[in-house]
Amino acid sequence: MNITIVGTGYVGLVTGTTLAELGNTVYCVDIDAKKVERMKQGIVPIYEPGLEEMFLRNIQAQRLFFTTDIKEALEKSEVIYLALPTPPGEDGSADLSYVLSVANQIGEMITDYKVVVNKSTVPVGTADRVRETIATKTKIPFDVVSNPEFLREGFAVEDSMNPARVIVGSESEKAQEVMAKIYQPFTNIGIPIIFMDEKSSELTKYAANSFLAVKITFMNEIANYCEKVGADVDKVRLGMGSDDRIGHRFLFPGIGYGGSCFPKDVKALIKSGKQEGFDFQILEATEEVNQAQKVILVSEIEKYFKGDLKGKKIALWGLAFKANTDDIREASSLDNIKLLLEKGAEITAYDSIAEENVRHVLGDQISYAKDMYSTLENADCLLIATEWSEFKNPNFEMMAQRMNNKAIFDGRNMFALEQVEDKGFFYKSIGRKT
Numbered sequence: 001m002n003i004t005i006v007g008t009g010y011v012g013l014v015t016g017t018t019l020a021e022l023g024n025t026v027y028c029v030d031i032d033a034k035k036v037e038r039m040k041q042g043i044v045p046i047y048e049p050g051l052e053e054m055f056l057r058n059i060q061a062q063r064l065f066f067t068t069d070i071k072e073a074l075e076k077s078e079v080i081y082l083a084l085p086t087p088p089g090e091d092g093s094a095d096l097s098y099v100l101s102v103a104n105q106i107g108e109m110i111t112d113y114k115v116v117v118n119k120s121t122v123p124v125g126t127a128d129r130v131r132e133t134i135a136t137k138t139k140i141p142f143d144v145v146s147n148p149e150f151l152r153e154g155f156a157v158e159d160s161m162n163p164a165r166v167i168v169g170s171e172s173e174k175a176q177e178v179m180a181k182i183y184q185p186f187t188n189i190g191i192p193i194i195f196m197d198e199k200s201s202e203l204t205k206y207a208a209n210s211f212l213a214v215k216i217t218f219m220n221e222i223a224n225y226c227e228k229v230g231a232d233v234d235k236v237r238l239g240m241g242s243d244d245r246i247g248h249r250f251l252f253p254g255i256g257y258g259g260s261c262f263p264k265d266v267k268a269l270i271k272s273g274k275q276e277g278f279d280f281q282i283l284e285a286t287e288e289v290n291q292a293q294k295v296i297l298v299s300e301i302e303k304y305f306k307g308d309l310k311g312k313k314i315a316l317w318g319l320a321f322k323a324n325t326d327d328i329r330e331a332s333s334l335d336n337i338k339l340l341l342e343k344g345a346e347i348t349a350y351d352s353i354a355e356e357n358v359r360h361v362l363g364d365q366i367s368y369a370k371d372m373y374s375t376l377e378n379a380d381c382l383l384i385a386t387e388w389s390e391f392k393n394p395n396f397e398m399m400a401q402r403m404n405n406k407a408i409f410d411g412r413n414m415f416a417l418e419q420v421e422d423k424g425f426f427y428k429s430i431g432r433k434t
Ligand code: UGA
Pocket: 121, 149, 150, 151, 152, 153, 154, 209, 212, 216, 249, 250, 251, 252, 253, 254, 255, 256, 257, 258, 259, 260, 261, 262, 321, 322
């Protein structure tokens, strides 16, 4: 099948590459001419393990093309995926201006039947709005389908080639047939495709992300309570997770959830609810608890230094919102940096993948080290904000030699307690004994 993807951000690029890998001819459209030029030369604009290989393979096989010319791409394709940004507006609701402006263009340009597929995370009712927008411009038949994306950053290739399920929201039989054909390579290997109406499909995405945000936040509260009563969250987590109604995944406590999805989607669902006169009380509480959780270790650091952080040298390991990505959107590291700087601390950070993105935002407000051990030169303590693998089993002797003071505040529970305490470190993690 010939497919156009409009928008080559994270979701668009991964979706386009995956659909090419499944044997389709894919035209990726973006308004950013420089980015399109770079992609044509085989340069992947995002960091995602395994993506580059798949990207280059499909460019070489002439199944994956890049262009700024939306008209030309539309002419060649039967299916048009919209993978456009839906950033939160000032009030937290999703801004649909990019999606609707492309819908307008589609209405003006199409000359035969098309299936328009909404891949972006959009509020309930957006498929209707896209349909209405296109219909004001054309009499040519078309269908609008909601087909939300569930991939995780850092595992995008794995998740997109082997999704837990495919959700297709459309009541048009013709569109359902087209979508079933695109995803046949998945159904062939037993991955379910679940058909439903557009609104249920749109809500499924928000409900799934919000549920996971609640799950993590619940666990963070249990972890905080463990500290109060002297329980160990690792044990509680294992005990709870063994019930397969709960499951072991997404029960890892830490310094809060971040990223481009959970915070945005939780906010947007709260906002959509309000527009209908509906209060998502559980999500409002989740947001509030998460915001506090992100900086929970700052008060611990402050307590450790008896309330005075002026001139304290803090080494920071990890800047990305989670491991295996260079994404720093809503990263807990940034909240910690802001607060610690306000309190007069000095920060030296290390994250070889996300450093460049942080430099763009913070410039030289903090220093950057070339490796994890250099951050520790004369440091008064270490704060860990991202669970990169390279931090998992460090040389504690080498750390101790470099640090001015042997204290670790670990926002991602990277080490077993004995591992650090045997080496004489003060170690504060989340939900475990100090
Ligand atoms: C999330 C969802 O997991 C995907 O299914 C969804 O497609 C995606 O959003 C999206 O809407 O596009 P992602 O933002 O890449 O994916 O990140 P996750 O791996 O879900 O992690 C989100 C946050 O939760 C991170 O800050 C992570 O550190 C935190 N987390 C995750 C925990 O604190 N504890 C856990 O046990 C799991």
